[in-house]
Amino acid sequence: MELHTERLCLKPYTLDLAGRVVELAGDEAVAATTFVPHPYTLEMAQDWIALHKEWIDKGMAYPLAMIVKESKELVGTMTLRVDEKHHKGELAYWVGKPYWNQGYATEAAIRVVEYGFNELQLNRIWSAAITSNPGSTKVMQKAGLSYEGTLKQDIYHWGEYKDLDVYGRIKNEV
Template identity: 75%
Template structure:
């Protein structure tokens, strides 16, 4: 694949280890960890180790963790990932956005492009995503990417000392191509 995937305002491209400090700064924010699956505290070593796994994941087609980078300033704003399950020809969309960039539509813009990549380039049969029910911003991202509500998994995860409900959204290839 030729990277980056582009949108109007973003380049979605593989991470470089040199971005680890910025990843730590953004993903390590307590507010980001509160409503995502990003661990907290999130150290520089965590970020470096995570980024070092990407090349192999991408080469093997297991996952495509892309840095969301503003075209205008080359600033990292967050991550948009598509994790691929080849046996079932489906992909899971997963993402986080640094708090200074919340509410600007970057995740939605990147999600639309990643869903397109999943169906048009990877020929997936299904793309899905999940978010904590208490995270309406993430739900809006999934909706704007064209995914439909499929259900709520009650007390599906144990997060920060309590059980949380998870909303699941998805789309199948037939819906995407119609």
């Protein structure tokens, strides 16, 4: 399975990318604004990547490496987790700090939302971001998701309770 955008190839991870995952996802700035664990070890990355084939084969989740076509660099992850019973998916992602504010997450999110609705026939796609991460909420908005509400102190992250902003879209909404 591969999805393409103008600048990106979105494809399943291979174990040879584990070191780069640690380098990017292991950055404290990435972990501070996402749900990525910190510190993030090579073993954690390898274990995570080892699960992907089963998840994709079962249609449970599609964790895709965001690879820049021109340079072949891994810049982040765009995942669609599927709730088959309720025909919905959760969009989850992170981007390595050197690639922030370059539109990669937006480009990938638009393509994965399209895939979820058109190929997987999902009825709803949603996503959540820590309220203090406005870059992530901009990605959701640009991918066509609308603000649905804020879950007050919904997670305990780095020693404090944090709010989550939830965005979503129904298939037949434009």
